[in-house]
Amino acid sequence: MIELPLIDFDTLKSGLYIYDCYHDDILVADLNGQDVFLNDSVRVNALQVLLVLEGSIDLSIDYVLFQASVNTVVTIMPTHITKVMKYSDNFRGRLLAVSRAFLEQSVMPNHSSSMIQYMQIRKNPTALLQASEIKALDDCMLRLRQTILQTSHHLQRLLIQNTLMGFFIEMGNIFSERKEYNTSPSLTRKEELFESFLRILYMHCKEQHVVSFYADQLYITPQYLSLILKELTGKSANKWIDEALMQEAKILLKAPQATVQQVADALHFSDQSTFGKFFKKHMGMSPMEYRKNS
Structure with missing residues (x-):
């Protein structure tokens, strides 16, 4: 029996114009209308974090529609089924993609508050942030991009892992200020x-x-x-x-x-x-x- 195919980094990169990549483990890309296309549902075997810097984009994530406008962060967990539904003419974003294997080697949150945040983010993949918070995350992505470019660094992999950890620490700090990401949801x-x-x-x-x-x-x-x-x-x-x-x-x-x-x-x-x-x-x-x- 065949398994559902997963989009790998090579396939992901083939649709991007401006990006920097470390092996098939992690990439940071600039997105605009050239990089986004209305497609059928796909799976990417990687964690993806999208910062919407301008405009808006509508995504289907596990068959549920989410609308992301400027200053929104979108978090897509590995193997989630996603589909781009539409986007504005002025859409611009920054994308971080981390392979599942590299993610497990680099970031392994296990305390209860981290798991609450994980489950809440998985359930609510879009979050509207303040402009300063989006800038803080974008600065982290740009620092990560710089470490990817430091190919002569003897400990580049460790440097990238530490920089990635810094990104998630910043992201965790932002979400820790939001009650909905630190308490169990109240559902009917x-x-x-x-x-x-x-x-x-x-x-x-x-x-x-x-x-x-x-x-x-x-x-x-x-x-x-x-x-x-x-x-x-x-x-x-x-x-x-x-x-x-x-x-x-x-x-x-x-x-x-x-x-x-x-x-x-x-x-x-x-x-x-x-x-x-x-x-x-x-x-x-x-x-x-x-x-x-x-």
């Missing part, structure tokens, strides 16, 4: 169920296609689950499942080594024909036509 029962549904959907959408599975995991009826989702999001449970499954299908079809039959198997369809009918119903074209157009 319906919001808790919605959050749990998204987590289960992210983990199981490839093999579980029916509402009853997710309702059973949440100990509620399928009808009540659909009612909650319709009330909170305007979309039924079936719609959420189908959209998540389509995102996975489109990602898989972009892997040239995977046949349509392998994609159908990976997504637990009974056969290629059933998968093809499902895909055409939602995309208006067959999987092969989609692959050719992509």
Whole structure:
């Protein structure tokens, strides 16, 4: 069975014009309209931190829409599914991307306050900051870029790790001033169920296609689950499942080594024909036509 492909650093760099990179571990890039394109959902096996310096950008992160205007920081955790929905003509940003392996070697927060911040940032990937706070984070990114350029430094890797740690310390200090990132969120029962549904959907959408599975995991009826989702999001449970499954299908079809039959198997369809009918119903074209157009 094939796994969902992850965008690596080489692929990430191929879409950027101005960036500095240390091996395939960390990069700092300048973003504008040339570097941003409306694409299908992708996964990047790296932590990404985007500072919106001018304009605005709309992103779908794990199927939820987030709007980021000037002075917003966007934090995308490794393997999250993201999609650029739209951006303003004057959009400009700075991007930091750190591979999961380098991140684990460099920053391993384990005390409770750090974990609270981690969970809150994961749940709320966008935060509107003060202009001075964005500048502080941007200065840290620029210092990190300078360490990447110091290729003759005998301890460059350690220097980069320490500079990266400084960035996260600054980021942690900024978030520590915000109550919402240091206390458990106050959610209604319906919001808790919605959050749990998204987590289960992210983990199981490839093999579980029916509402009853997710309702059973949440100990509620399928009808009540659909009612909650319709009330909170305007979309039924079936719609959420189908959209998540389509995102996975489109990602898989972009892997040239995977046949349509392998994609159908990976997504637990009974056969290629059933998968093809499902895909055409939602995309208006067959999987092969989609692959050719992509």
